[in-house]
Amino acid sequence: MIFSVEMIYVLMGIIVLGCSLYIFTDRTNSRRLTTGSFYLIYSITLMFGKIIPPFYIGLMVIIMVLIIAGGGLKKSEHVEESITVKEERRKRLGGRLFLPAILIPILTLAGSKLLDGVKIGGKALLDPSNVTMVALGLACLTAIIFAMVMTRGTPAGAVKESRRLLESIGWAVLLPQLLATLGTIYTNAGVGTVVSKAVTAIIPEGSLFWVVVIFCLGMAIFTMIMGNAFAAFPVMAAGIAIPFLINQFDANPNHIAAISMFAGYCGTLMTPMAANFNIVPAALLDLKDKNHVIKVQVPTALAVLAFNIVLMYLLVSLGV
Amino acid sequence: MVLIGVLLIMIGFVLRFNSAVVVTVSALVTGMIAGIPITSIITQFGEAFTTNRYMSILIVTLPVIGLLEKNxxxxxxxxxxxxxxxxxxxxxxxxxxxxxxxxxxxxxxxxxxxxxxxxxxxxxxxxxxxxxxxxxxxxxxxxxxxxxxxxxxxxxxxxxxxxxxxxxxxxxxxxxxxxxxxxxxxxxxxxxxxxxxxxxxxxxxxxxxxxxxxxxxxxxxxxx
Missing domain, CATH: 1.10.357 (Tetracycline Repressor; domain 2)
Incomplete structure (x- = not known):
């Protein structure tokens, strides 16, 4: 293929590498060596993940975590520009500032819908393994060039601004990848089977209502533990949905599927294990309480979860 | 037994230890309890970390957003x-x-x-x-x-x-x-x-x- 997923990872790695170089040379940061090393190692894992043997990537990940644990990751002081300076710049460009920002979703959509499957000289234009991601990468690349021309910015300036954002996210940037790793280890260690056995052991076989309650709650709780509803579905469906709901109570599998995945998503809204949705945004928005987003989501999640239980019970018992 | 890892995560989150550290420790402990050799755990770590790089896609948006925010x-x-x-x-x-x-x-x-x-x-x-x-x-x-x-x-x-x-x-x-x-x-x-x-x-x-x-x-x- 012409544009592969690996290229986007290399692009991400280059951005992080640039940030680490700025940090290494920042004398105001007392931990610039360890902080810089953290981002340097991270950039290497992004760029060369496919080439370096997994054992060494694993070691590098552990070194990064040790840097975090030892307090070696320190945010640099960034001088906030005064409101008047920002206001001056804002006035210069005004509404045009929205253009590059809006360009990202538009180009991503256009790229992933229109260029999917397009071939040039027998080669796929966008990597078929993850079209959306490649489209997003290319959209960002286009938008950055556009933004640089418009604001008369330089690549160095763009990296400097990336560094400000990356440092404000801090160690949380690693969390989604670490949690996915944890999920893999859990699966290999058989955590899923243990949980599903525990849940099926408490199932009251005769009562449809309680089977539905335990199934939906189980989807939510399992998702909260694993951080991912996709991991919960096969386990809970094999343990409860097929033997009890579908075989015993004759439920429609389409209803079960639709509602159970949403029950799982209610769990996603309530767990720090879904870092990409709950913890990273808190860091991105400079929230003091890292669980603030989760706290806001809990009431909606519980209401929707209750609705799912009632809906599933009604659909199965009425035999719709 | 393997649920000790899950328990560690819960304790870690409740006591507000650094989540990245808690998650890594839990993964190592869970793997060891399940009897997976340590070198194999580290290899699985590296493999999963690499496969899930797409999770960190937000990095690619930082230069544009940063530059526009500055302006x-x-x-x-x-x-x-x-x-x-x-x-x-x-x-x-x-x-x-x-x-x-x-x-x-x-x-x-x-x-x-x-x-x-x-x-x-x-x-x-x-x-x-x-x-x-x-x-x-x-x-x-x-x-x-x-x-x-x-x-x-x-x-x-x-x-x-x-x-x-x-x-x-x-x-x-x-x-x-x-x-x-x-x-x-x-x-x-x-x-x-x-x-x-x-x-x-x-x-x-x-x-x-x-x-x-x-x-x-x-x-x-x-x-x-």
Whole structure:
């Protein structure tokens, strides 16, 4: 293929590498060596993940975590520009500032819908393994060039601004990848089977209502533990949905599927294990309480979860 | 026994240890309890870390967003909204909830997102609405508004995306039923998601209205 997923990872790695170089040379940061090393190692894992043997990537990940644990990751002081300076710049460009920002979703959509499957000289234009991601990468690349021309910015300036954002996210940037790793280890260690056995052991076989309650709650709780509803579905469906709901109570599998995945998503809204949705945004928005987003989501999640239980019970018992 | 890892995570989160450290320790401990040799655990670590690099895709958006922010994007977003009369935080976010949920239902997942939409546009717009209505925005309320902006994106995305037939979740479930020789139909699965999607929208829109009322009470309307 012409544009592969690996290229986007290399692009991400280059951005992080640039940030680490700025940090290494920042004398105001007392931990610039360890902080810089953290981002340097991270950039290497992004760029060369496919080439370096997994054992060494694993070691590098552990070194990064040790840097975090030892307090070696320190945010640099960034001088906030005064409101008047920002206001001056804002006035210069005004509404045009929205253009590059809006360009990202538009180009991503256009790229992933229109260029999917397009071939040039027998080669796929966008990597078929993850079209959306490649489209997003290319959209960002286009938008950055556009933004640089418009604001008369330089690549160095763009990296400097990336560094400000990356440092404000801090160690949380690693969390989604670490949690996915944890999920893999859990699966290999058989955590899923243990949980599903525990849940099926408490199932009251005769009562449809309680089977539905335990199934939906189980989807939510399992998702909260694993951080991912996709991991919960096969386990809970094999343990409860097929033997009890579908075989015993004759439920429609389409209803079960639709509602159970949403029950799982209610769990996603309530767990720090879904870092990409709950913890990273808190860091991105400079929230003091890292669980603030989760706290806001809990009431909606519980209401929707209750609705799912009632809906599933009604659909199965009425035999719709 | 393998549940000790899960227990470690819960203890770690409750005691507010650094999550990255807690997660890594839990993974190592779980692997060792399950009897996986340490070199093999580290290898699995590296493999999974590499396969899941796509999770960190937000990095690719940082240069554009950073550059635009430096040039006053957030101020501009806030300014545009503050010009609209009768605008409130809840209305800005309900509008975004609608766009996000309908967009996801049509398969347009990349329409939003925290780094590319919430931080540079939606959160400043919601803050701008509060500023123009109340004339001030104390830090506590600013933090709450931002948390609500992030939550709105998640809720819109989650309860919209399963209405779209070709989304990963639907394909996964269909594949699972096929493997178990149970007849299922992706289109019907997607359609039966609609009641929950509508309910989630209504509940969250009501909560956003209540959030407006709470802000009114605390900050008082400027016109009063």
């Amino acid at each position: 006053g994007l957030q101020q501009q977003a806030s300014k545009v909204v503050s010009k609209i009369k009768a605008i409130t935080v809840g209305r800005v976010l309900t509008m975004y909830l609608l766009i996000r949920e309908v967009g996801a239902a049509l398969g347009l997942n990349s329409l939003g997102g925290h780094p590319q939409t919430v931080r540079p546009l939606i959160a400043p717009m919601a803050e701008g609405a509060a500023l123009s209505k109340y004339g001030k925005l104390p830090e506590k309320e600013q933090q709450e508004i931002r948390a609500h902006a992030a939550a709105t994106d998640n809720i819109g995305l989650f309860f919209g995306e399963d209405i779209f037939v070709a989304v990963g979740a639907i394909l996964l479930m269909n594949g699972f039923f096929e493997q178990n020789n149970i007849p299922a139909d992706p289109i019907s699965m997607a359609l039966w998601g609609i009641p929950t999607a509508i309910f989630a929208f209504i509940v969250h829109a009501i909560r956003l209205r209540m959030f407006d009322k709470k802000l009114d009470k605390r900050l008082g309307s400027r016109d009063q």
